[in-house]
Amino acid sequence: MFHVEHLWTGAIVFVEVVMADTAIVTKQQVQIKTLLSARAMPLGIAEQDIDEWIESRKLDELTFNGAYDLINYLTVLPVSRTQSQAHLPLTASSILTNKKRGTCELCNQDVPAGLGLYVFNGVWQTYHNSEDCSAVTEVYELVWNSAVIVHDLDVFISLLPRMPKTVPTDPELLELSRAEDAELPFDLALPLLPYQRAGVKYALKARRVLLCDSMGLGKSCQAIAIAYDTAMRKERTLIVVPPHLLPQWEKECKRFAPTLKVITLRGRKRHAIRKSDVVLIGDSVINHWAIQLAGMFNTLIVDEAHSIKNEQSQRTRGVQYVANSIPEKGIVCLMSGTLTPNRPSEFLSALRIIGRLNPVFGNRRHFLHRYCDYQTVNGFPVISGAINTTELNTILRSTCMVRRNKDDVLKDLPLKRRAQVDIELSDADMRVYRKAEEDFLTWVFNTYGEQAWRNASKAEVLTRMNKLREILGIAKIKAVADHAKSLLAEDEQVVIFAYHRKVIEGLKELLKDYGVVVVAGGVTPEKKQENVDRFMSGEAKVFIGQYLSAGTGLNLTCANHVILAETAWSPAHGQQAEDRCHRYGTTKPTVAWWITATDTNAPTIDMRMWTVLNHKAEVTSATLDGWAESLNADASSMSALLLKEMLDDFK
Numbered sequence: 001m002f003h004v005e006h007l008w009t010g011a012i013v014f015v016e017v018v019m020a021d022t023a024i025v026t027k028q029q030v031q032i033k034t035l036l037s038a039r040a041m042p043l044g045i046a047e048q049d050i051d052e053w054i055e056s057r058k059l060d061e062l063t064f065n066g067a068y069d070l071i072n073y074l075t076v077l078p079v080s081r082t083q084s085q086a087h088l089p090l091t092a093s094s095i096l097t098n099k100k101r102g103t104c105e106l107c108n109q110d111v112p113a114g115l116g117l118y119v120f121n122g123v124w125q126t127y128h129n130s131e132d133c134s135a136v137t138e139v140y141e142l143v144w145n146s147a148v149i150v151h152d153l154d155v156f157i158s159l160l161p162r163m164p165k166t167v168p169t170d171p172e173l174l175e176l177s178r179a180e181d182a183e184l185p186f187d188l189a190l191p192l193l194p195y196q197r198a199g200v201k202y203a204l205k206a207r208r209v210l211l212c213d214s215m216g217l218g219k220s221c222q223a224i225a226i227a228y229d230t231a232m233r234k235e236r237t238l239i240v241v242p243p244h245l246l247p248q249w250e251k252e253c254k255r256f257a258p259t260l261k262v263i264t265l266r267g268r269k270r271h272a273i274r275k276s277d278v279v280l281i282g283d284s285v286i287n288h289w290a291i292q293l294a295g296m297f298n299t300l301i302v303d304e305a306h307s308i309k310n311e312q313s314q315r316t317r318g319v320q321y322v323a324n325s326i327p328e329k330g331i332v333c334l335m336s337g338t339l340t341p342n343r344p345s346e347f348l349s350a351l352r353i354i355g356r357l358n359p360v361f362g363n364r365r366h367f368l369h370r371y372c373d374y375q376t377v378n379g380f381p382v383i384s385g386a387i388n389t390t391e392l393n394t395i396l397r398s399t400c401m402v403r404r405n406k407d408d409v410l411k412d413l414p415l416k417r418r419a420q421v422d423i424e425l426s427d428a429d430m431r432v433y434r435k436a437e438e439d440f441l442t443w444v445f446n447t448y449g450e451q452a453w454r455n456a457s458k459a460e461v462l463t464r465m466n467k468l469r470e471i472l473g474i475a476k477i478k479a480v481a482d483h484a485k486s487l488l489a490e491d492e493q494v495v496i497f498a499y500h501r502k503v504i505e506g507l508k509e510l511l512k513d514y515g516v517v518v519v520a521g522g523v524t525p526e527k528k529q530e531n532v533d534r535f536m537s538g539e540a541k542v543f544i545g546q547y548l549s550a551g552t553g554l555n556l557t558c559a560n561h562v563i564l565a566e567t568a569w570s571p572a573h574g575q576q577a578e579d580r581c582h583r584y585g586t587t588k589p590t591v592a593w594w595i596t597a598t599d600t601n602a603p604t605i606d607m608r609m610w611t612v613l614n615h616k617a618e619v620t621s622a623t624l625d626g627w628a629e630s631l632n633a634d635a636s637s638m639s640a641l642l643l644k645e646m647l648d649d650f651k
């Protein structure tokens with residue numbers, strides 16, 4: 001159930017809703033109902049019939065703005081009055097117990113605090129309760145001309161903006177969803193690729209959109225282009241992302257649209273929000289902020305939208321709440337690489353959030369029967385089927401979906417792409433890491449002094465430094481597995497590289513359902529080949545290799561995705577790992593995902609390594625020309641460089 005709190009503001013009673021475990025109830029719906037209940041008698045309706053009244057006027061179809069206009073209108077309608085209040089003006093629109101002593105408007109006598117009435121009648125006025133007032137000799141009859149009020153109200157309601165009842169399929173959108181290129185009136189600081197421009201154009205035209213390009217095609221830069229377009233119109237964008245990707249998004253915004261003012265909301269505790277073009281927030285706290293955020297934005301973007309496929313979850317309801325407040329002309333864009341018409345039931349939540357389930361498909365029931373092969377088995381509904389998928393695909397593309405895979409846009413893509421994924425560690429993990437880092441630097445400084453970095457290649461130093469990398473590697477396991485699962489959900493095979501036994505074991509455990517083969521130290525050449533064969537035949541979907549044992553010689557070209565779970569310790573390690581999938585004769589682009597543990601307070605060893613490995617060339621997620629040059633840091637000096645930097649910061 002929801003919790004309603006009345007806040008006295010002096011003019012209007014605001015109703016605050018704390019979101020609950022039941023169906024979505026918007027603040028506006030609760031407010032409308034509360035106001036109608038208080039005005040039931042003047043409107044000539046019994047209080048128990050309020051729900052029916054709301055339904056008959058289809059108030060749930062009102063847009064956010066329409067609902068607010070109605071609330072303002074209802075606020076000034078006359079309210080129901082008890083017998084003791086009956087002498088008050090018929091136009092009274094609020095009656096409350098007075099909080100301060102005052103003077104009665106009828107008899108000019110004192111009204112003690114708490115004993116009189118405070119009546120909103122265009123202005124606030126104090127009155128006695130009838131039995132205490134010398135001016136009230138008889139209680140007036142309650143005379144209401146409800147027919148006139150209701151007629152005026154109905155005319156007002158009929159003019160309010162409503163959600164569209166139906167959204168027709170649009171041949172132009174269908175064409176645009178397959179376009180290889182399109183023109184935009186603007187570009188970003190790092191130019192968009194042709195198919196990305198087409199995607200942005202689609203979103204700007206459709207206004208409600210599911211951006212379903214497969215992973216690695218650059219969905220986020222298209223989203224940033226949408227935010228940029230919004231900012232050019234002096235309007236604001238809210239971007240909801242999984243919390244561990246917040247630093248990634250901050251960085252991408254800076255890279256693609258450095259002029260955008262971006263702020264990030266962290267934590268559950270609400271506070272005032274500074275002026276900005278873009279607000280970033282983690283999807284784990286969106287339900288705590290939803291009420292404050294609703295109505296502030298013209299554009300809503302949701303990353304990794306498959307995480308809100310559970311229609312009952314707090315985060316889904318929080319996102320839905322904000323989505324409802326986006327004006328008709330604004331944009332709601334859900335991004336996911338795993339939504340495909342081959343799994344129709346996964347679209348239900350997404351379509352509902354962007355307001356296209358009922359307007360496009362009639363209703364949920366029809367969708368389930370037509371596309372999900374709805375059945376009941378032993379009395380339980382089964383909705384995991386897929387039928388009429390071509391039809392579904394066409395309807396979605398003609399109304400609200402863009403989905404390209406790598407083959408569609410092959411010629412636009414560089415054959416090798418490297419994407420860095422920033423992972424924000426939990427506070428607890430970060431504390432463990434910082435403590436270990438401090439211990440290490442204290443030890444190395446006490447042992448070798450100012451010039452300690454000259455001893456970086458000593459076995460003892462390397463071993464201790466390695467320990468720091470292991471801590472980060474272990475802390476990243478869950479995020480790496482999640483990233484791999486997103487790719488696996490797209491029917492991709494995935495190669496993962498790591499150094500440490502504990503990291504490899506952890507990943508193997510989390511991904512075991514997909515079939516995992518491991519090539520690490522101690523595996524015989526025969527076993528190694530057997531594992532490669534199992535992966536190449538598709539029997540195992542995941543290949544986990546240790547850089548040193550699996551980094552060279554193996555051919556894993558059936559996979560297009562390599563995840564570097566632990567940051568490569570030398571440029572050669574990184575390139576060798578990436579080249580397991582990208583080899584001579586490969587025609588498909590390979591995406592290498594470098595997973596970096598980040599901290600906004602101070603660089604981690606991961607962040608330092610990434611910087612060193614890329615100090616010659618800026619690597620972007622959109623283009624990767626000359627990417628091999630970016631790997632020309634000298635391997636032998638890597639540990640010395642890192643140690644020098646760390647010591648400089650430490651002192």
Ligand SMILES: [Zn+2]
Pocket residue numbers: 104105106107108109127128132133134135
């Ligand atoms: Zn009086």
